[in-house]
Amino acid sequence: MISTKPNVLVQGITGSEGTYWTEQMLAYGTVVVAGCTPGKAGQQVAGVPVYGTVADALDVHPIDLSVIFVPARFAKDAAVEAFMAGVPSVIVLAEFVPVHDTMEMLAIARANEARLIGPNCPGIVFPGRDFVGIMPGWSNKLFAPGRIGVVSRSGSLGALINLNLVAAGFGQSAFLGLGGDPIVGTTFHDALEWFEADPGTDAIVLLGEVGGPMEEEAAEYIPSLTKPVVAFIAGQNAPEGKKMGHAGAMVSGGKGTAASKMEALAVAGAHVATVPTDVVALLRNL
Amino acid sequence: MFIEEHDAKQLIASGGVPIPAGSVATSPDQAHSIAREIGTPVMVKAQVPSGKRGKGGGIVTCETVDDARLAAEQLLGSQLGEFAIDRVLVEACATIAQELYVSVTIDPAAGAPLLMLSTAGGMDIEEVHATTPEQVQMVPVNIRAGLGAGQAMDIAAATGLDLSLHAPLAGFLLTLYGLFRRYDAQLLEINPLAITTAGELIALDAKLIVDDNAVFRQPDVGPERFTGTALELEAKQQDFLFVELDGDVGVLANGAGLTMSTMDAVTAHGGAPANFLEVGGMAYKRATPALALVLKNPNVKSLLVNLCGAYARTDVIAEGLIAGFKELKPEVSVSFCIHGTGEERAQQLVRDELDIEPHETMDDAVKEAIAKAAEAQAGAAR
Numbered sequence: 001m002i003s004t005k006p007n008v009l010v011q012g013i014t015g016s017e018g019t020y021w022t023e024q025m026l027a028y029g030t031v032v033v034a035g036c037t038p039g040k041a042g043q044q045v046a047g048v049p050v051y052g053t054v055a056d057a058l059d060v061h062p063i064d065l066s067v068i069f070v071p072a073r074f075a076k077d078a079a080v081e082a083f084m085a086g087v088p089s090v091i092v093l094a095e096f097v098p099v100h101d102t103m104e105m106l107a108i109a110r111a112n113e114a115r116l117i118g119p120n121c122p123g124i125v126f127p128g129r130d131f132v133g134i135m136p137g138w139s140n141k142l143f144a145p146g147r148i149g150v151v152s153r154s155g156s157l158g159a160l161i162n163l164n165l166v167a168a169g170f171g172q173s174a175f176l177g178l179g180g181d182p183i184v185g186t187t188f189h190d191a192l193e194w195f196e197a198d199p200g201t202d203a204i205v206l207l208g209e210v211g212g213p214m215e216e217e218a219a220e221y222i223p224s225l226t227k228p229v230v231a232f233i234a235g236q237n238a239p240e241g242k243k244m245g246h247a248g249a250m251v252s253g254g255k256g257t258a259a260s261k262m263e264a265l266a267v268a269g270a271h272v273a274t275v276p277t278d279v280v281a282l283l284r285n286l
Numbered sequence: 287m288f289i290e291e292h293d294a295k296q297l298i299a300s301g302g303v304p305i306p307a308g309s310v311a312t313s314p315d316q317a318h319s320i321a322r323e324i325g326t327p328v329m330v331k332a333q334v335p336s337g338k339r340g341k342g343g344g345i346v347t348c349e350t351v352d353d354a355r356l357a358a359e360q361l362l363g364s365q366l367g368e369f370a371i372d373r374v375l376v377e378a379c380a381t382i383a384q385e386l387y388v389s390v391t392i393d394p395a396a397g398a399p400l401l402m403l404s405t406a407g408g409m410d411i412e413e414v415h416a417t418t419p420e421q422v423q424m425v426p427v428n429i430r431a432g433l434g435a436g437q438a439m440d441i442a443a444a445t446g447l448d449l450s451l452h453a454p455l456a457g458f459l460l461t462l463y464g465l466f467r468r469y470d471a472q473l474l475e476i477n478p479l480a481i482t483t484a485g486e487l488i489a490l491d492a493k494l495i496v497d498d499n500a501v502f503r504q505p506d507v508g509p510e511r512f513t514g515t516a517l518e519l520e521a522k523q524q525d526f527l528f529v530e531l532d533g534d535v536g537v538l539a540n541g542a543g544l545t546m547s548t549m550d551a552v553t554a555h556g557g558a559p560a561n562f563l564e565v566g567g568m569a570y571k572r573a574t575p576a577l578a579l580v581l582k583n584p585n586v587k588s589l590l591v592n593l594c595g596a597y598a599r600t601d602v603i604a605e606g607l608i609a610g611f612k613e614l615k616p617e618v619s620v621s622f623c624i625h626g627t628g629e630e631r632a633q634q635l636v637r638d639e640l641d642i643e644p645h646e647t648m649d650d651a652v653k654e655a656i657a658k659a660a661e662a663q664a665g666a667a668r
Contacts, residue, residue, distance in 0.1 A: 073502065098500035099392060100429070100470050106397045107430045122596060134597040136627050142596070154543020159596035159626045160648070180542055183397045209543055213395045234546035237553045238562060275554045276547045277649050 002089065002124060003198070006064035007033045008132055009057055009087065011078045013045045018069035021134055022046050028138050030130035033061040054085040065089040067123065067132050075119060076101035083108045092118035093134055095180070102183050109185060116185025122155030122177035135159070135177065146171015148283065149195035149227075151188060152207035153180050153214075157234055161207055161279055168280045173200040182211060188218035196225050203228045203286060205279060206270070208261055210235030215261040222268035229270040230282045233258045236274070287496045287510045288335040292375045294494035297506060298474075301465045303458070304488045308377030317358030320376040321351040327379045330357040334369035335513060342366050347379065369513060380488050385478035386445075387411045387422070388459070390466035392473075399427040401463065405445050407478035433463040450485065458487050469507065470500030521579050524572075526563060528579055533558025534659040536586035536618070538577060538607075540570050540598040548592045551648060557656030560586045570598035573606025574613070581616050587662035588619045590655035592648055595626030604632035608639045619658035623651035 008025070012018040013035025023046045026032055032048050034057040041052035051057040054066065066082040068075055072094040082090045083105075092105065097119040109116040117124070123133010128145035131137025135155060142162045148170050152158035155177055162175060176191050178184050188206055195201045206229055208215040215233065222229055236258040255261075266272045271282040289297070295305045307324045310333065311317035321328045332344035339345050344366045346357040354376060361371050385407035393400040404422040406414045415422045425441055427433050438456035447455065458479070466474045475493040482488060496507050512519050514529075521528030535552050537559045539545040549559040560583055565576050580586060591607065593600045604624065611620075622644035624632045633644050645651040 072499065096499045098470055098503075099472065099497050100467065100500065103392070103398055103429045107428065111430065136596060139627065141629070142626060152543070154541055155596045156539070156541025156545075156594055156598070157543030157547050160544055160547065160594040163594060163625050182394045183392070185397075207543070209546065217395060232547070234543050234550060236546075236550045237559065238546050238549065275551045275649070277551075277647065 002065060002126075005031060005130055006089070006132070007031050007062050009033065009054065009061075009063045009066040009082070010035045010048070010069060011037075011054070011066055011082065012069035013037055013048065013050055014040045014043065015069055017134075019045050021069065022048060024136070024138065025131060028131055030132060033063065054082050054087060058085050058087070063087055065091065065132060067091045067093065069093060072096040072098070072119075076105055079105045079116065080108055083112050083114050086112075087114065089115040089117065091121065091123055091133055092116065092185075093121060093123060095120040097181065099181070099183060102181060102185075106183065106185050118179040118181075118184060120181045121179030121184065122158065124177060125172070125175040127172050127175075133177065135175065141166060143175065144171035147173055147200060147202040148205055149173050149176075149191075149198065149201040149203070150205045150207070151176045151178060151191035151195070153178050153184075153209045154207065154234065157207050157209075157276065160276055161205060161232070164277060164280045165205070165283070168284070170280070170283065173198060180209060184214075187214050189214075189221050192218055192221055192225060192229070196227055201227065203230065203283060205229075205283070206231040206265070208233045210238050210258045210261070211256050213255040216255045216264045219261075219264035219268040219270070222265070222270055228286050229265070230273065230279055230286075231262075231265045231270045232273040232276055232279050233261045233265075234276075236262075287498055287501055287508060289494040289496060289507065290333045290335055290511070291331065291492055292333055292373075294492040295489065297469060297494065298462075298465055298489060298492055301468065302461050303465070303476075304486065305492070306378045306380055306488060306490065308375055310373050311358055311376050312362070312373050314355045314359040314362065317374060317376050318351050318355040321348065321354035324376070324378045326350055326354070328354050329375075329377045329379055330354055330361065331375040331377065332361050332366050332371045333373045333375055334366050334371060335511065336367055336369055339366065344371070380480050380490060381483045382478075382480045382490075383483045383485075384481045385490075386481065387477045388462060388479045389473065389475035389477070390427075390463055390471065391475070393426060396426055399429055399463070399466065401425045401427055401433065401441065401459065403441055403445065403459070405447065411477060427463065432467070433460055435460065447481075451481065454487055469494065470497045470504055471495060472497050517579065517582055520582075521563070524575055524579070526565070526569065526576060526579060528564075529562040530583055531559055531561055532585070533560045534585050534587040534663060535655050536560045536580040536583065536589040537592070538563060538565070538580050538589065539592040540565055540595065540600075540603060544592065544594055548590065548648070548652070551652045552590065552656065555649070555652050555656055557652070557659065570603050571606070573603045574610040577607050577610035578614060581614055581618070586618060588621065588655045588658035589616065590651060591620060591622045591624075592651060593624045593626065593632065595628055595632075597627070599628040600624050600626055600632040601628035601635065604635045608635060611640060618662065619655075621645060621651040621655040621658065623648045
């Protein structure tokens, strides 16, 4: 995924959120090489040069990863611009991105052999190295350098588990926030593959949520892992979502409930917690 | 957003899909005159935002105009599942030779549109798929290229239908896929798509679900008919996703993932949450109205506030909650657990302004909230 410290582009850097988080990322050690906002070329934000287009930024700087701080309705255009310009990885933070836009972003990423992370995701944190997104990577209560790989759809649940891990004396090799939408660019399966290959990771914490088939798919891959997986699925008591008609039932094939995910993960050999605070206890017992 | 049959049919008809003649009635007399105008026999169909109307008795075939009046009389004002019927669609009956199932939906595993087609159309298509999956074609579509004419012809040909139907069916699939894209659909399902005895295709039903995140760019869609409780409606008007539940522990947390996890913990410790309220993303700045919503639910006997800030600043949430507490002066007990971004200041604010000591662990806060709710219930019973 992002195995070496990336050179980062911030799209939407001149907005208030883009500026604030650029300052935080720089302070933590993230290498932000450029920003991009249409019509704002030539400006600087926290000492970072701003370009009008991604292509212009790429002419001057090597860019490994772009993080997009624009509102949901403009997120697709920004991501497509980055992919078409040749940026290999793009993080989309915005929530409420239309799902047709997500499908288009994903298709273009695949065609360019690039990676989409998100949308509706909190970003990624490599404790002691850098962070990209809107998780407070600098918080020593949430993050400490260590050997647990944490992957979560949700930022808030991720924060809770990270807090528990650090309080218990664990640290993270990386925190990967995938996003809470039904379709996201990077899946649990992708994250498991990455942590399995990462020499800095000894065990993996997977924090899933009710809905979609992503956790069940990841479960199919777990038996081939050499590293243990501890999992928690949020939403065991969540109110039932919208029925998606006959087509939804046929596509999901019974997947998507918290019970189905917990069952699939347990059968695959993961250690499944029923309440979030059990995650630490299960890690200790490995 | 679920688009009811009649509205969905108007949208697909404007895009070139043939539909039966018909119109919506809100009274038996109106149903009678529509039936007279289009000619009998007619179908009288309850318009509610739900599937499975056929099995629920929401669709009546009427041979005469008087039958249509009677059917409307029986349906209007009655309940179909959780929905009150306030309008019916009165529609001409087609002379059906065969019924097909056609839909375009989103395959979340592939992250791409999926076209489905079966010659075994009708109500039991899920059963058909479960028992004889080979009878349902499932074709992924590359969203960048769109559905190609050649691909549509291949799908039509694979049905085994009469050769004369292949081109019209392929054309229908192309139109349907275009409408799926145009209306930001999560689902566009035609079941059944009838082949008439004259060999024409006609959409006898239409189910359209539009992505809520895309409604802003769909001027022809909506507004949605709201079917939740009064409090849920109030929440929706304030852009909160709020669901009233049967329990007595009010739950307020930041972010959907933490909120669901908190509800799971309440249940695991033997309690019952009174609500699901999503205060995610930027909504963390609106803690005051969020608190008001949770407390308006009369079932709430204790309140659990579980915050774990990452992007959301817990001190900003605490400020909003404290303002709400001072304004609303709730009588229920409140249990706090606050960690993450801004926690030192947030905890201090709660101590200073509310004279409440936050719990160190979420489980302790959950257990106290459950115990306080039980105490309040016991006190009320005495």
